[in-house]
Amino acid sequence: MNLLIVFRLKPQWHFTVSVILLSGLLSSCSVFEKTPEPTTSTLPEKDTQPPKIHLNGGDLIIERHQYFTDPGATAMDDFDGRVAVKVTGKIKTYALGEHSLTYTATDKAGHKASVQRLVTIVPASTVPPLNDTGVNWAASYPEGNAETCQGELADQQDCAHGRNQLYFTKLDAQGRALPKHAKHWSCIKDNHTGLIWEVKTAKATGTDLHSREDQFNWRNLMWATNGGATGYRNHDGKICTGFVAGKEMTYCNTHAFAYRVNQQGLCGFHDWRLPNLQELETLMSLDNSRLMIQRQFFPNTRKGAYWSSTPTAFDKSYSWHLDFSSGRDGISARKDELYVRLVRTARPGEAHAD
């Protein structure tokens, strides 16, 4: 055993010795001497300041029974550089009200800094306020579809009622509202439903966290909402961006995906979740028969089913999905590979709110 350690240390010693020799040579040679940088002169002789802690995401509002992802914090010390942050506290997402996490960082001189993150647990989403179906044309009986809202009984049909328009706002990567004709946006806010949606990108799977091609197995660790089974951790391997075998939080399931997005943040938010089926349905717009979604706001939508968070009450190995190419919903086995579009609820007082 001792022999082994000596063998292991030996090359390192060689390295250290050669580094000392080399640095001695260099320092003796005035050509390599650097003039001191101005920043070094402002560095204090002694470390008197505690580290500064930066909270990713700040205070958070999380829905009851959602999995809580801590977006983390970083700490910088003027003397020691980056220092480790310790987190204490626990977020009990089953309990409504205020919870907190305390982030502590200590530098080598023993100066301690701490910052609190307030996490407020609010009731879970149910049915959102509704928007329009997008239908602006009438049907005839027993067959035929018109181009406009005219014809027999048209005044009784969908096209004659409701708001008859959808009202979306594009948001940039920081969550700020963009003008209507902006060419690049990261999220969409639906001003009728109060929901903010992830926007998918045209990038290929493996190159972007929000790739339109990424697919997932259904998974939910929260027993109050998972229908009685957690679903699948890794049924299909590499079907999404970031997959690394053996690293659970890189797996292609809906739980791990929401975790990754909340770690990184999207449009400055860290409370993304899988939409329930009622929320997902509000994205339907039936004015385009090829793909029933407003594609000028939600580009890169795929033909095929998107997962909802809604379990099926009659079989815990299934969950509900919605397909924007057929306009139908249905149930899929949780081990199936489906697309995902994450959502969050806009909160009053948010920076970008209206």
Next chain:
Amino acid sequence: MPINHRIRYWLSCVLVIGLAQTAWAQTCKTKNMLAMTPSDEFKSHQNGTVTHLKTGLMWQVCSVGQRWEKGSCQGKANALTWQQALQWPAQVNNTKGYGGYKDWRLPNRKELKSLVEFRCYDPAINLKVFPNTPSDYYWSATPDPESHYGSFGVGFGRGEFFSDYRDDVYQVRLVRTATAP
């Protein structure tokens, strides 16, 4: 007991259990699923109408064909073609109205879907708010853009959308816009 009497006895037992099950057939998963349409998100007007506070929609508690009596729905719901379903609100609105209002209409597919209680099935609806709702298919006012013959509806057995021929007959529940949400 003679053998044929015994068989008859057991048959009647099975029949009674079978009937009891059709009357109390709803199954709800209360442990591992949250309610999508909890009763406290509805305001009853005690006159056969109820307002869904999340959507601002006022609904008739009973399906077309049923009568609202003593807080529940009596009688059998009527099955109508899509055309009849579209015509029905006018018959209500042009006579005495319902619940004091004369602007009832057939709900669109998003509105109809918003009543589905996914943690229950057979039927997938909150029976405390909408008592005696049959586990049946209901028409929406939304035609199917994919089909020249079809319109959408919701199956309240499990809560899924369907699209079917406009001359097929399904149940109807009327709605009106109470407050702009």
